Amino acid sequence: MEGEKTKAKTGISGLDDVLSGGFSRGHVFLIEGEPGTGKTTLSLHFLLTGAEAGERTLYMALSETAEELRQGAASHGWTLGDEIEILELIPPESLLDPDQQQSLLYSSDLELGETTKQIFDIIERVRPSRVVLDSLSEIRLLAQSSLRYRRQILALKHYFARFGATVLLLDDLTAEDADKTVYSIAHGVIRLEELAPIYGPERRRLRVLKYRGQKYRGGFHDFTIDTGGLTVFPRLVAAEFRKSFVRTLLSTGIGEFDSLLGGGIDSGSSTLILGPSGTGKSLIALTFAMSTIARGDKAALFIFDEELGLLFDRTKGLGMDLEEFQKRGDLIIHQFDASEISPGEFAQRVCGSVASGEVKTVIIDSLNGYQAAMPEEKALILHMHELLQFLNRNGASTFMTVAQHGLIEDMRAPVDVTYLADTVILLRYFEAMGRVRRAISVIKKRSGFHESYLREFHISGKGLSLGEPLDAYQGVLRGVPFFSGDNARFAGPGK
Numbered sequence: 001m002e003g004e005k006t007k008a009k010t011g012i013s014g015l016d017d018v019l020s021g022g023f024s025r026g027h028v029f030l031i032e033g034e035p036g037t038g039k040t041t042l043s044l045h046f047l048l049t050g051a052e053a054g055e056r057t058l059y060m061a062l063s064e065t066a067e068e069l070r071q072g073a074a075s076h077g078w079t080l081g082d083e084i085e086i087l088e089l090i091p092p093e094s095l096l097d098p099d100q101q102q103s104l105l106y107s108s109d110l111e112l113g114e115t116t117k118q119i120f121d122i123i124e125r126v127r128p129s130r131v132v133l134d135s136l137s138e139i140r141l142l143a144q145s146s147l148r149y150r151r152q153i154l155a156l157k158h159y160f161a162r163f164g165a166t167v168l169l170l171d172d173l174t175a176e177d178a179d180k181t182v183y184s185i186a187h188g189v190i191r192l193e194e195l196a197p198i199y200g201p202e203r204r205r206l207r208v209l210k211y212r213g214q215k216y217r218g219g220f221h222d223f224t225i226d227t228g229g230l231t232v233f234p235r236l237v238a239a240e241f242r243k244s245f246v247r248t249l250l251s252t253g254i255g256e257f258d259s260l261l262g263g264g265i266d267s268g269s270s271t272l273i274l275g276p277s278g279t280g281k282s283l284i285a286l287t288f289a290m291s292t293i294a295r296g297d298k299a300a301l302f303i304f305d306e307e308l309g310l311l312f313d314r315t316k317g318l319g320m321d322l323e324e325f326q327k328r329g330d331l332i333i334h335q336f337d338a339s340e341i342s343p344g345e346f347a348q349r350v351c352g353s354v355a356s357g358e359v360k361t362v363i364i365d366s367l368n369g370y371q372a373a374m375p376e377e378k379a380l381i382l383h384m385h386e387l388l389q390f391l392n393r394n395g396a397s398t399f400m401t402v403a404q405h406g407l408i409e410d411m412r413a414p415v416d417v418t419y420l421a422d423t424v425i426l427l428r429y430f431e432a433m434g435r436v437r438r439a440i441s442v443i444k445k446r447s448g449f450h451e452s453y454l455r456e457f458h459i460s461g462k463g464l465s466l467g468e469p470l471d472a473y474q475g476v477l478r479g480v481p482f483f484s485g486d487n488a489r490f491a492g493p494g495k
Helices: 013-018 039-052 066-074 092-096 112-126 136-143 146-162 255-260 281-294 308-316 322-328 343-355 367-373 377-393
Strands: 028-032 057-061 084-088 130-134 166-171 188-195 203-211 221-226 229-233 270-276 298-303 331-335 359-365 397-404 423-432 435-445 455-460 463-469
Touching (some): 013 229, 028 039, 136 146, 255 435, 281 359, 343 377, 359 367
Parallel strands (some): 270 423
């Protein structure tokens, strides 16, 4: 594409997506963020990608030595060879000369004019296509005034423009006052942020504050720094994704359950399974997964709450060999630690599972664990809205579980997402005949008819079984029903 040719790719696929292809060539961009947010790592991605394409690249280091830079690159498995020119603007010998050690800063050793001359000389010699200047805080200290600092940045910008270089200016935001001098000069501005949650590791996110003449993906985008560099997870916009598919009615494989659901669940729809702990929410969701696999399709299971080995042992006793299905590739299982994953990364994992078109059923167990990864309820609902829209538009059937607080009578969910789901299945405990029993009902189905009755259900070694409608009882949802008919009808064992 013509537009792609005018872009300098960063080498980070998620960031290139956010930037609609990369950085516009021949312009100056500001990358700002506090120390440790990943500015240097992003810059090395940018230079290495250019070097691989045969472009001449230059890294001008004002705040660290070339050896420190190479060590940082080596931690990601990268080798900075001759294809990346590194210019140190701190003469190492001056740091070792006792006569020159007048302060911790080197502004007394290198005047601004001398620094600028070194930059101009190296640009003339190398004539790079991609340049990184790290960092602006050193030039700001040398300039000593806002006016001189702005003029210096303008001079550098015009000089870089003569050679058509794409330039990244790094700023570590160490100035005492918020200095936005470069905002009006730069063609684009990207801010990297690091958040420290109350529990768990740091979270990182980025935002494009400015990009002249270019549409970009706005808002915050989660990213991680691991061995190998940055991974950016662009904010999901479901409206950008749509596939055509034939909507069909999917059977659960259990006649009474299908009757309760008005024939089954529509493909490309979302189902929420609500109930207190232990009522069988995960089992019901897995029942849909098993029926999917029986039809010859694949299912994906995303687990927050249960240890994988325990899940395998527990479900095997219910007639579901999840481990075997996983080995065969029919069931794709992802287990997450809520404190270790960001909402953006989770959304990308889920969307990636259905992108190939093979996975037809997605199970998220549970939204309580997902909420722990992002405690802000309003943001959770927005994330879930986009995620469910994406899955629905790609023909995947989604099943989510939510554990409600309490056991009987007044039930409360940590977050209300019932209005997002196309179908809502409600589970309850109730006491009858001296036993604690389970009831199931469908309280919402957008796509058509469903039973309004409650049915008792049982969990046994053969899995899930449902009984006849509990039309002879009233008050089941309150937990202590009373008999109002001729016969008490309960299904399965223990009646």
